[in-house]
Amino acid sequence: MKIRIIGGGPAGLCFAALMKRDDPAHDVVIYERGPRDATWGFGVVFSDRALEFLRADDEAMYLLLSPHMETWPNLTIVHNDTRIPITGNGFAAIGRLQLLSLLYVHAEQLGVRIEFDRAIESFSDRERLGDADLIVCANGASPVLRQANELRFGTSCDWRPNKFIWYGTSRVFDSLSLTFRETDHGVFCAHHYRYSPSRSTFLVEVEEETWKRADFEHMSPESTIAHCERVFAKDLSGHPILSNNSHWRNFPMIWNERWSFDNVVLVGDALRTAHFSIGSGTRLAMEDAIALWKAFREKHSVPEALARFRELRLHPMKKIWDAANVSARWYERMGENMKLDPVEFAYSYMTRTGRVNHAEVRRRDPNLAAAYEKLHPEASAA
Numbered sequence: 001m002k003i004r005i006i007g008g009g010p011a012g013l014c015f016a017a018l019m020k021r022d023d024p025a026h027d028v029v030i031y032e033r034g035p036r037d038a039t040w041g042f043g044v045v046f047s048d049r050a051l052e053f054l055r056a057d058d059e060a061m062y063l064l065l066s067p068h069m070e071t072w073p074n075l076t077i078v079h080n081d082t083r084i085p086i087t088g089n090g091f092a093a094i095g096r097l098q099l100l101s102l103l104y105v106h107a108e109q110l111g112v113r114i115e116f117d118r119a120i121e122s123f124s125d126r127e128r129l130g131d132a133d134l135i136v137c138a139n140g141a142s143p144v145l146r147q148a149n150e151l152r153f154g155t156s157c158d159w160r161p162n163k164f165i166w167y168g169t170s171r172v173f174d175s176l177s178l179t180f181r182e183t184d185h186g187v188f189c190a191h192h193y194r195y196s197p198s199r200s201t202f203l204v205e206v207e208e209e210t211w212k213r214a215d216f217e218h219m220s221p222e223s224t225i226a227h228c229e230r231v232f233a234k235d236l237s238g239h240p241i242l243s244n245n246s247h248w249r250n251f252p253m254i255w256n257e258r259w260s261f262d263n264v265v266l267v268g269d270a271l272r273t274a275h276f277s278i279g280s281g282t283r284l285a286m287e288d289a290i291a292l293w294k295a296f297r298e299k300h301s302v303p304e305a306l307a308r309f310r311e312l313r314l315h316p317m318k319k320i321w322d323a324a325n326v327s328a329r330w331y332e333r334m335g336e337n338m339k340l341d342p343v344e345f346a347y348s349y350m351t352r353t354g355r356v357n358h359a360e361v362r363r364r365d366p367n368l369a370a371a372y373e374k375l376h377p378e379a380s381a382a
Helices: 010-022 059-068 096-109 208-213 221-231 281-298 302-331 342-350 358-364 366-375 377-381
Strands: 002-006 027-032 043-047 070-072 075-079 082-086 091-095 113-116 134-137 155-169 176-182 187-196 199-206 249-256 264-266
Touching (some): 010 096, 010 281, 043 199, 082 342, 091 096, 155 208, 281 302, 342 366, 358 366
Parallel strands (some): 002 134, 075 176, 134 264
Antiparallel strands (some): 043 091, 070 091, 075 082, 155 249, 176 187
């Protein structure tokens, strides 16, 4: 089969490697618009059992990536100066560029060809896509290709009001932490976690009105960093905030009713986005790739395989997508939520998506459950 993949992110690389591993005769080429040695952002985080989802289907990839992951068992919520550690929440993280670099080598060793600095602007690009049997659109949340075909895919996009900026820092944190600090302009939230022995992701999120009151719109990149360093001075402990072409953005909640047309299929963020607050975006992209590969193992024609892909993936993916959207909206009320007692605030965070009830909080962290029950005795009956 002649397979052309647009986008060299985790979804495209994972799918390419699986298909080539199963049948070296497949002609698989990835076109990546960026260079090999650079990417946007800093670390990416995986929730739940890290890469265990890979093990059954691609143990070689699992063994390749696992030694490079930073792992920790707990989550920490910081409500101004009150720290609340929460047990029973395992996470792992890796630098985005390191993850991609490892996947590049893995795919190339299997015979996948990757062409960097190659932007594909149309599905009718005959020179590169030619007579491909399958075209996989895996080039992120805002690809020109999907946008030009929104009616065919049934695309919807809900731009959320909160502003966020993806920074890093040289401060190394013990756990994934959500730090909320009240300022004269409003509440600032930092999502931060280590992704290497010497670096951490430090993503800053604010409500739209806070962003306006702080006048970030008129600040230089340097002034923006300095402002955030002042807000989180106690948390950074003298370490600087680092930028990688970082700028304020709004998060797009993207969904496509139709996942494919003709021989073209969407995967990863091109298919749907999951808010970063649940730490599942990269995992979802790789799980898309695994499901698409499984569909081609079951079905021998492209139309049948693409239909089967949607059947396999829709239900589990939709559950996480719905939870991610609820989580995003919780952050849109963080100014109001900060009025809660720190214990109530941490409890609200843990139960924000509706997927964790009191019994589950008690199972994960008996101390948090007991502290909440002191404030709300009626909860002890749950």
